[in-house]
Amino acid sequence: MEIDYFMLLEIGIGDAYGAGFEFSPYEKIKAHNSLTSYQSHELGIPAGNYTDDTQMSLAISELLIDKTDWNRQNIANKFVQCFKRDPREGYSKGFYYFLKSIKDGREFLEKINPESTRNGAAMRAAPLGIIKDIDDLLAMSEIQASLTHNTEIGIKSSQAVSLAAHFFVYNIGSKNVLFDFIGEYTNFKWNNKWEGEVACCGEETVNALLTVLDQSNSLKDVLINSVAFGGDVDTVAAVGLGIANLSSEFEKELPNFLFNDLENNTFGREYLKEVGSQLLSLKA
Template sequence: MLLELAIADAYGAGFEYADEMIVNNDLSLYVEYPRFRLIPGSYTDDTQMSIAVAEVIVAQAAWTPEVLADSFVRAFKRDRREGYARNFYHFLVEIPDGQEFLTKIRPDSNKSGAAMRAAPIGIYPTPEKVIEAATIQAAITHNTPDGINAAVAAALMSHYFIYQLGAKRKLGEFLKGYVSGEWSKPWEAKVKSKGWMSDRAAITAVMRNDSMSELLQDCIAFTGDVDTVAAIALAAGSCSEEITRVGTCKGKRNSCSELEPPA
C-alpha cells in the first residue's frame, strides 16, 4: 500500500494544480513541477504523513492525539520534504515535538490533509474501529465535519479492499453506509482543495479502472489536487484483487513504473 501510495504521490506531484502539465500524463516519467523546486520522483507530504500514521500502527502505540502528533513531527524532522502547504511546512520546522504541535495547531481545516494520510488505518479489523481511529487522527488538524468525513471515507476505502468486503463497483454504496457523502456519484470536475473532492475523484477512478497504470493516469486527468487523488486511489487500489499490477513504463529516465519506488 505505502509503495503504491508513494509512487502515485510522486508522480502526481508534478501535476498538482499545474493544468498545463497534463500533456505529459503518459506515465513515461516523473515530470518536474513548474512552480517550486521538487526533484522529480520525490514523494511529498501525502506519503510522509501516511508513513507517520503507519508507524504508530506498526508500533501498536496508544492511538492518541499526542502519539500521532509526535509521529507527524518525527517523520518530518528526519527527512524534510517539499510539498507541504507553505505555512504548515514552516510550522513543522519551528516546533520541536508533538506536544507543541497540539498546543499551537489550528485544527479547523476542511481540506484534504487528514484524508491523504488515512489509508493505512484501513488495516484495522472492523469498520467501526477504522472510523474511530480515522476520526481521532483527523481531528488533530481537520476537526471539521468535512475534514473528518473525508478521512473516514479514505480509510474505509482501503479497509473495504483489504478485507474483501465486496466488488469495487459497490465501493460507493459501502461508504454511504458509514459516512455521509455522495460517494456513488461519479466525479467529473477539476479537483479543488476540499478532502471530499479528492475522495470522490479517487472513488470514481477506482471503480472504473482495472489496472494500476490506468488508475494512476485517470487520477491525474481530473486536474487540480491530483497527487492527493492519486495517493488515496492507489493506496486503496493496491489492496483490490480486481485491479492488476501488470504494466510498466520503459526506457526513459525518471520513468514511473508500477514496480519502481520513488525517491
C-alpha cells in the same frame, strides 16, 4: 512490472507520479500524462520524489506497527518526528512553515488551528484500512483527523479513505458496491461522477478518488485518470494507487520506471517496501 508490496510503496509511486502535475496547467498534463516518466514540479519537487501524502501515511503506518496508544499526543509526536527527520516540499505552505516552526508534538497541539476542511486528514488515512473492526477504524480515523481537520468533512473524508482501503484489504465485495459501503458507514452523500479540477478539499478529493476507482480497471488507468482531473492530483493518485492495488479487480501491470525512478534515500523506495510489509503483518 507488477508491484506486490503493501500499500506504502504504491502510495509513494502514485504520489510521486501525481506530484509533477499538482495544479499544473492542462497543457503539461496533456503533454506528459502518459506514464512514460516522472515529472519534476516547478515549485521545486524533483522528478520521482514523493510529498506530504506519503510522509504522513508513513507516520500513521509507523504508529500502527509500533502499536502506539492511539491518542492525539502520540500522533502529534509522530507527525513532527516524520517531518523533522526528512523535511520535504509538497506540504501546503502554511503547514510546512508550521511544522518547521515547532519543536515537538506538544507544541504542535498547542499551536495548531485544527479547523481545516482540506484533504490533509484523508491523504494519510489509507493505512488505517488494516484495522479489522469497523467501529475501531472509524474512531481511530476520527482521532487522527481531529489533530488538524476537526470538521465534519475533515473527519468524514479521513474515514472514507480508511474504509475504502479496508473494503479491499478484507475483500468485502466487488468494487461496484464500494460507493454504497462508504456512504453507509460515513453517513454522507459522496459523488462518484466527479469531473474537473480537484481542489485541496476533503470532499472533492474523496469524490475524485471514488470516481477513479469506479471508472478504472487497471492501475495504469488509476494513475492517468487521477492526474487527468487537474488540481490536487497527487493526493488522488497516491491514495488511489495505494487502494486499487489491494483489489484483484484492477489489472496490475505498470511501467518499470515508476519503481526504478522512485526516490530511494533513507525513507524512499526500500523503506516504503519495508513499512508496507510490516503493516500487512497486522492484518487480522
